[in-house]
Amino acid sequence: MDKQKLIMLPGPTNVSERVMRAMLGPVINHRGDAFRELYKGVLEKTRHLFQTEGDVVVLSSSGTGGVEAAVWNIIRPGDVAVVPVFGEFSTRLAEAVEMAGGRAVRVTSEFGKVPTTDELKAAMDKQGRFKAMYLVHNETSTGVAAPYIEEATRLAKEHGAFAVIDAISSLGGYAIPVDKWGVDVCITGSQKCIAAPPGLALLSLSKGVAEFLKSSPPKTRYFDIPRYLEYGAKGETPFTPALPLYYALDEALGELLEEGFAKRVERHERMSGLLYDGLAKMGMKAVAEKSVRSRTVVASYYPQGVDDAKFRKALAHDKGVVIAGGFGPFAGKVFRVGCMGQINEGYVSTTLKAISETMAGFRN
């Protein structure tokens, strides 16, 4: 078995010993008081995470499952959704809308950039009324963050649409106060900025969307959000929960709240700044312009001639630092460094030193 390396991936991330050990909690009946107490605690902490008084649910699935839930519960055949598309995950989101029988109006920009709010507004105005806007906040595939959740949400609401934000790789590194901004559904994953193990998806639901969902049950049972709300009210999940992951999530959210949300967000901002600066000093070019660069996924072009697979293998093997490659048009040309969860000065300096030393060998 592999020994623990420094995991600088855009998820999963390093998990603290305290959170790992929480998984050893006892097997309990998920229809009993001990689980109800655990899950109610998880839901309460999740409300803090989303800064909401509204409903939240935690699904036993990856973030992709959470997105699927957000699509299948809202989109009915013939419904129109506006989807800014600027990377792999927003591409998938548009496809998910179509799989559910909806029509996706794509507002595109090239990978590494993000559509502007003017472009978004123009597409919405042209469409008139539509069912929902699905915005990937942070494109894990390109290291670009859409810097306008609040504005995009307002625009969507003006068109009578639900505003759905995929914040899988950003919430916790960014604050997204969903009540204040009017976000209807916000989705995140356990294994990114929350720094719990992978396997759970967390969703917030506005009053408006919760009412709609209750009146219009979806064609899926496993991702049937109204059912999760009904069971959640008594502290249960409709189906067998992935118990060890709930223990770990509870502990990780506890860590997050102990640190304080504002401090954690500021830490992510500061650490990503150090990463961007450090890479720039090595002469490397970030994929994203500064105004849209992500605080949680730092994507950079390789210098000419560096072999992606060989470089990352050497980095992991010789230095024990694990980073990710590029997606789609960026495959082979770009590397991505996660700046999430437990990220700190030590991780950043170890990573920069490892990249610098390993790169030196490749430039010779």
Added chain:
Amino acid sequence: MDKQKLIMLPGPTNVSERVMRAMLGPVINHRGDAFRELYKGVLEKTRHLFQTEGDVVVLSSSGTGGVEAAVWNIIRPGDVAVVPVFGEFSTRLAEAVEMAGGRAVRVTSEFGKVPTTDELKAAMDKQGRFKAMYLVHNETSTGVAAPYIEEATRLAKEHGAFAVIDAISSLGGYAIPVDKWGVDVCITGSQKCIAAPPGLALLSLSKGVAEFLKSSPPKTRYFDIPRYLEYGAKGETPFTPALPLYYALDEALGELLEEGFAKRVERHERMSGLLYDGLAKMGMKAVAEKSVRSRTVVASYYPQGVDDAKFRKALAHDKGVVIAGGFGPFAGKVFRVGCMGQINEGYVSTTLKAISETMAGFRN
């Protein structure tokens, strides 16, 4: 936090220390060699479990998610499926077919019994050709097992249909040699007879169904089985796997194979016999007739006047033994004892003694 009780639920079940501790394995890149090695090992052991040379997949979801995958990947709008309905989980299966736009031909019996193969054959003959038969092998809700997987599968194939077996609460306590019997899809869960923590669903796929799936991608991404097969071939999952649960599953399947499949099945048979006999000696009546009684879920009627909730609370609190109540028409009238995974003479005698002593107090 609750201290560990004896979990005699029909899942989740007691998990060995060795399997629990496996979850502490290092966070690794799910696109790297260490994960590929882990997942390939899991798939290989899963093939042993299903006794198949064919494809298998492991989904990061509960068993319900596995069933949803087996429905959404096969049923298209207008398709007909024959579904024996004799409890809560087979009722849900028929509903799942309808959610996917299919038509469910229900072959029903009252809860606690199981439709006969003659009834099944008559329904199939009347229908002529249809897309699939969905058979819940072991009705966790009633403690009844359909004693005819092989025959039902043969009947379905004679009608050109796929044979899909929900063996979530039985495989491991029963042997289901899917290749030998011609089963197209068999589904099980990690937290039942495999005795791993909850959160993973395991599926086997016949060559025939795998070919169909590849030619006809489903309208779901998270449960897109062809995509799992494509990624599985290189030892990966399409979406972030619930890593700690894969470590645990690998260890639990290792335990199972070390014990030997035949021995494990025989142990389940013997232990359930002791449970049925012990309860009969206390004057209690099993829900199921002996010919269809389940080897993994022992369901029994309460003696007149015993309050279900109070009884189970006393059993858990005073004796540390956790069992389950009844479902649907059996709620309040029936209790269910899991006989799964780690089940052994000690667990059985502790459970019987605890039930006997606690019941005595309730009969006074």
